[in-house]
Amino acid sequence: MRKERKKRSNTERYFLRMIMLLSLFLMVVLGLFVYAQLRIKKAAEEERLYTAHYVYIGKSAGSYTSNMIYKEARSYGKRRGIYVENLKSNPNVNYSDAEYVKMAAAMHVDGIIVEATDIAEMRESINEAVNEGIPTITMLSDCPGCRRRSFIELGNYNIGREYGRIIINLARTKTPTVTVLMDEESGDSNQELLSGIRETLENEGNHLTVNIRIEAVDGSKNFRVTDKAREILSDKQHPDFLVCANGHDTELVYQAIRDYNLSGSSAVIGTGFSESLLIAVRDGDIAALVDANTEQAGMLAVQLLQGFHETGSIADRVIIEDTVIDKDNVGRYLTNE
Amino acid sequence: MSNKIVFRRQIIYIFLLTFIPLLLVNLYIFNNMRAVIESVDSAYDGNRNLVEMRTDLDKAHTALREYLNTRDENTLNKFYVNLDAFKLYIEEPEETVEENISELSVRNRALNNLASSYVQSSNMAALAKKSNDIDRYMTYAKEAENRYSYLTTYLSEVNNRMFYMNSDSYKKLSGMARVIEALYTAILLIMGAIGILIVLLLTKKLTDPLKNLADTAKEVGEGNLDVRLVETDELNEIGILNGAFNRMVTSLKDYIEKFRASVEKESALREESIRMETVVKDAELKYLQAQINPHFLFNTLNAGAQLAMMENADRTYTYIHRTADFFRSRIKNAEGSATIEDELKVVDDYIYIINVRYSGSIHYTKEIDEKYLSVHLPSMILQPIVENCVKHGLRDVEWEKKIEITVTGEEDSIVVSIRDNGRGMKQSVIDHIMSGQPISASEGEIDRESGVGMDNVIARMRNFFNTEDVIEITSVGEDMGTEVALFIPKV
Numbered sequence: 001m002r003k004e005r006k007k008r009s010n011t012e013r014y015f016l017r018m019i020m021l022l023s024l025f026l027m028v029v030l031g032l033f034v035y036a037q038l039r040i041k042k043a044a045e046e047e048r049l050y051t052a053h054y055v056y057i058g059k060s061a062g063s064y065t066s067n068m069i070y071k072e073a074r075s076y077g078k079r080r081g082i083y084v085e086n087l088k089s090n091p092n093v094n095y096s097d098a099e100y101v102k103m104a105a106a107m108h109v110d111g112i113i114v115e116a117t118d119i120a121e122m123r124e125s126i127n128e129a130v131n132e133g134i135p136t137i138t139m140l141s142d143c144p145g146c147r148r149r150s151f152i153e154l155g156n157y158n159i160g161r162e163y164g165r166i167i168i169n170l171a172r173t174k175t176p177t178v179t180v181l182m183d184e185e186s187g188d189s190n191q192e193l194l195s196g197i198r199e200t201l202e203n204e205g206n207h208l209t210v211n212i213r214i215e216a217v218d219g220s221k222n223f224r225v226t227d228k229a230r231e232i233l234s235d236k237q238h239p240d241f242l243v244c245a246n247g248h249d250t251e252l253v254y255q256a257i258r259d260y261n262l263s264g265s266s267a268v269i270g271t272g273f274s275e276s277l278l279i280a281v282r283d284g285d286i287a288a289l290v291d292a293n294t295e296q297a298g299m300l301a302v303q304l305l306q307g308f309h310e311t312g313s314i315a316d317r318v319i320i321e322d323t324v325i326d327k328d329n330v331g332r333y334l335t336n337e
Numbered sequence: 338m339s340n341k342i343v344f345r346r347q348i349i350y351i352f353l354l355t356f357i358p359l360l361l362v363n364l365y366i367f368n369n370m371r372a373v374i375e376s377v378d379s380a381y382d383g384n385r386n387l388v389e390m391r392t393d394l395d396k397a398h399t400a401l402r403e404y405l406n407t408r409d410e411n412t413l414n415k416f417y418v419n420l421d422a423f424k425l426y427i428e429e430p431e432e433t434v435e436e437n438i439s440e441l442s443v444r445n446r447a448l449n450n451l452a453s454s455y456v457q458s459s460n461m462a463a464l465a466k467k468s469n470d471i472d473r474y475m476t477y478a479k480e481a482e483n484r485y486s487y488l489t490t491y492l493s494e495v496n497n498r499m500f501y502m503n504s505d506s507y508k509k510l511s512g513m514a515r516v517i518e519a520l521y522t523a524i525l526l527i528m529g530a531i532g533i534l535i536v537l538l539l540t541k542k543l544t545d546p547l548k549n550l551a552d553t554a555k556e557v558g559e560g561n562l563d564v565r566l567v568e569t570d571e572l573n574e575i576g577i578l579n580g581a582f583n584r585m586v587t588s589l590k591d592y593i594e595k596f597r598a599s600v601e602k603e604s605a606l607r608e609e610s611i612r613m614e615t616v617v618k619d620a621e622l623k624y625l626q627a628q629i630n631p632h633f634l635f636n637t638l639n640a641g642a643q644l645a646m647m648e649n650a651d652r653t654y655t656y657i658h659r660t661a662d663f664f665r666s667r668i669k670n671a672e673g674s675a676t677i678e679d680e681l682k683v684v685d686d687y688i689y690i691i692n693v694r695y696s697g698s699i700h701y702t703k704e705i706d707e708k709y710l711s712v713h714l715p716s717m718i719l720q721p722i723v724e725n726c727v728k729h730g731l732r733d734v735e736w737e738k739k740i741e742i743t744v745t746g747e748e749d750s751i752v753v754s755i756r757d758n759g760r761g762m763k764q765s766v767i768d769h770i771m772s773g774q775p776i777s778a779s780e781g782e783i784d785r786e787s788g789v790g791m792d793n794v795i796a797r798m799r800n801f802f803n804t805e806d807v808i809e810i811t812s813v814g815e816d817m818g819t820e821v822a823l824f825i826p827k828v
Contacts, residue, residue, distance in 0.1 A: 014542055018354070018535055025531045026358060029524050033365070036520050049437035053447060083443040090497075093490050103487040108450035 050083040054111035054305055057087050057100045059141070064273040064333075065247075065291050066115060069139065072298025073113065082302060084113075101125035105132045111305035112136040116143035135308045139301060140292055150304050154292040155319045156189045156245075159271060160196020162290045162322050163243050166269050167197070168205035170287055171240065175209045179232055179266070181225070181253065182245035184216035193245050213239065225249055229256035233265040240266060241287075247272020250289070254280045273325065273333065281330040293321040343573035344543070351539045355532035362528050366521040373514045381503050383441065387496045390426040391489065394452075397423050398485050401459050405466055405478055416463060420456060427452045441502060444495045451491055455484040546575045550582060562590045616773075617800070620793045635664045656693050659686050667717065674801070675716035677709055677744055677753065683720045684742065691727055699731065704743040709751045714825055715797045722755045722821050725791060730759030730819050749827050756820040762812040770795065770810060802826055 056073055058066030070086045077084040087100045095103065097114060098121035104112045105128050112129055116122050116138040126146040129136045137150040167178060180197070182190045194214070201210045215232065217224045229252060232242055244250040250270025254277060257263050267287035270277065273294075280286040297320050308314040325333055400416035403409070427449050438446070462477035556564045564586065638661040645654040663686035666679065681703065688701045723740060731738040739758045744751065770791045798807040804826065812819045 015350070015539075018539060022354065022358070022531065022535060025527065029362065029527060032520055032524050036369070036517050049439055050443050051437060053443045081437065083440055085444070085447075090490070090494055095490070099483070099487075102483065103451075103491065106451050106454040106484055106487055107447035107491065108454075109447060 048078060048081075050081050052077075052082045052110040052306075052309070053107075054082060054084045054113060054302065055087045055100075055104045055107070055109050056084055056139075056301075057097055057104070057112065057114040059097070059115040059117075063247075064275055064278065065140070065294055068273065068294035069292070069298045069301070072295045073302050074298070076299045077302045080302070080306065082110075082306065084302065085109075096121065098122040098125040101129055101136070105129035105134055108132065109134060110309065113139050113301045113305070115139045115141055116146070116148070117141060118143055122146070135305055135314070137301060137304055137314075139297065149308060149314045151317045152297055152300055152304070153317060153319055154322055156192035157196040158319065158322055159290050160193040160198075161200045162196075162324055163193070163269055164197045164200025165204065166288045166290070166324065166326075167201065167210065167241050167243075168208065170267055171205070171208055171210075173240065174207065175211065176241060177211045177213070177239040178241040178243060179213045179215055179239040180243045180245060181215045181217065181228060181232070181249050183249065184218055185220070190216075190245055197243070222252055225252040226256045226259070229253040230260050230262065233257065233262040234260065238266045242266040242268045244268065244270035247274070247291075250277060250286070254286060257285050278325065278330055278334050281325055281327060282334060284327065288324055288326040290322055290324050293323045296320045344575060347539075347543055347573060351536055351543075354539075355535055359525075359528050359532055362524060366525070369517065370514075370521065373510065373517060376510050381500075381507070383499050384496060384503060386426065387492060387499065390423065390452075391492055391496075393419055393423040393426065394455075394485070394488065394492070397459070398481075401463060401481065404463060405474070408466060413463060413467070416459075420459065423452070424456060427456070441495075441499055444498065448488075448491055448495050451484065451488045455481065455488045458484050543573075543575070546579060550575070550579055554582065557586055557589075562586060562593065613796070613800075616792070616796045620797065623793070635661055638664065656690070659689050662686050663690060667720075673716060674713040677705075677712050677714065677719075677751075680714065680716070680719040681705065681710075681742065681744075683717070684723050687720050687723060688740070699727065699738045699740055702739070702741045704741070704745075706744050706746055709744050709746060712751055712825055714753075714823070715801045718794055718798065718823065719753065719755065721791070721794050725821075726755060726757040726759065726819070730757040730761070732760070734759050746827075747824075750824040751827060753823040753825065754820055755822075756818060758818040759816075760819075761815050761817045762810065762819045764812075767810045767812060771808075773799075798823065 054073075054077065056070045058070060060066065070084070074084040074086075087104060088097075097117060098119070101112060101114055101122065102125045105125070112126075112134055114122075114126070114136060116126065118141075122143045123146040126136050126138075126143060126148050130147040130149070135149045136147075137152060138146075138148045139152050140154055142148070142151045142153065167176065178197075180194065182193070194212075197212065201208065201212075215228055217228045225248075229242070232238060233253075233256065242253065244253050247270070250268075250272050251274065253268055253270065257265075257268070257280075263283075263285045268280075268285070269288050269290070270286055271290050273289060273291045277286060277289055281289055300318060300320060304314055304318065397416055397419035400412050400419055404412040404416050428445070458477055458481035462474060462481045465471075465474035465477050553564050638657050642654050642657040642661060645651075645657055663683060666683045666686065685701075688699060692699055692701075719742070723742075726740050731740070736758070741754075741756045743754045743756075745754070746752070773792055773795055795808055799805060801807075802825065807824050807826075809822045809824070810819065811822070
């Protein structure tokens, strides 16, 4: 009887071993299945989920600064579940910025960030959007008189201060000459800029005797700017520094330098980051560029809109820091490009 | 475990053990692959939807433009029909704002809002036109035109973005499908390999005892019954078969042992029978040989007796005459049986001849119960025994030689006793003679002259009376003589 039980247990043990072996392999197979499932799940999870939709309307599709601010805003928004869309991503569509704001209003988005212009159509569009309950903030350039919730500005005074510091650093003589090229239409902002330059030169560059000359041109007519730039730079008595008050002028001056081969004349200082200007800095055609801290600008825009949705209040104006790009650090920005 | 159809159940277990996991894995893989393929297939559903949406939008807006220009009722109806078709694509806005939705959903929501605003403006424009409200008509027509433009722009944007994302998803899904396909192929291969391994191992485990049994059976078939019996711990039919086989081999071995013993015994009997036949034939042959000499001697002796009578030599005549009688009686009684009287006459003649030869040295006495004289016994029985007494028992004896024959009756047999007072006989020689075997030459027990030995006498007596107890040889000790007693059964 015992022998029979032993025999039985031997046979059963053999089957048991087989089943254990099978179980082991099944566990391996199950592991592979779980791995496959995780792969599928991971692929599904790669899609981000959002709770809000903001749009960014930059000044021009090719603007490096605008693109960088948008990228930062998008990246920051993504981390917080906010989808930031660049409405001007399609270069084939020729809507005005104001029309883009209208479009955004019709889309019933949760917020609009616009590099505004001081024109009536823009004012109307912004007002329409705000009336629809869409908080709208202007970025870097404002549209005075509109009902925008907030304005993120670099501050022309700050830019002027930065220009002043650049002049002090780059001056080779104790009596450097500076020509400031500005749009004759931008009265207040020009004054802020000049104040910034002057005060900095007085406070931080009191060892220098700087002669500042203002050249106001009609910025809406490009050839005027180009001609003025050629005139200044080709003059034997060209200034040591040519300061451009806005990005548009900077681009035109650079175009004149290239067109008339005026490189090596005055040290050109400008604003507005674009690919061509960054290349000009790299090549030494432009000495330095001053523009907004795009990282801070993009992040702040999203933060302001988010804060408005959460608390219902928002600062009317917010001044952001600037960034200086010269030959030493231009490589980093070109790589980013 | 039941004893019934266990082997079949084990085979079924093996099948199920390998087939069921493989089946489950296949079903699972099939299901998953179908899901993946469906995902890949539906990757561009959104784009198709948007294109259809755009088509209906264009139709509606074209009809609107036409109506605003012509104010034709049919065109208005056409506008409403197409607008209704377009509205089917507009999803109702969700109540919950704080929901987590994907990028495409975010854009779709914006698209829906744009579409709704277009529907609103276009409806208003159509209504204003219908009611001939020029100011409102102009405003709404412009708004509708703008919103149509925004909508188509954004629709293209969303469509492009969706296409890009779907392409990306499609790429990812295709890549994943390939990875999963490879993974599942690996899983199937592993499962298949495991299945084969298990089937091999279990089949080996199940069939090894069968193979062992077959090998052992083959050995048994070749005649080797000393095989090592099949050991098994199987409790299935193979185990039962092994047990039955083991018992069969044991039984076969016993049976063959018995059969061999039986054959040996039969062979021994046949050998004995052949030996007996040989003894009889030998006796007959020797008897025939013996007949030749008596005939010749008889004729010769008759001639000698007639010569002695003519010469008046009476003693010589008597001697030759009795010698002739002796040989005559031997010829006469050479076959079949003779009475005790005849046998005694032969012995008388023989003793007379011997005494003439050896100058009457043997003292011969008889004590006969005459009523038994007519009793039959094989012929030529007594004379050889007396001849043995003379030749062996009384040879070189220095005392008076005596031979005594008595014929007496006992309860169920007649006893013929021949006794001498000679050298006697060793018990071993007596035993040997009684066993019926011929005495070797060295033992000097064969009667070379007469050609008939004791073995012949014993064999004929036993055959004649068909019993073993017909003769007894007794010798008390050395020089104490020998007695040969014949027991003739009374009828």
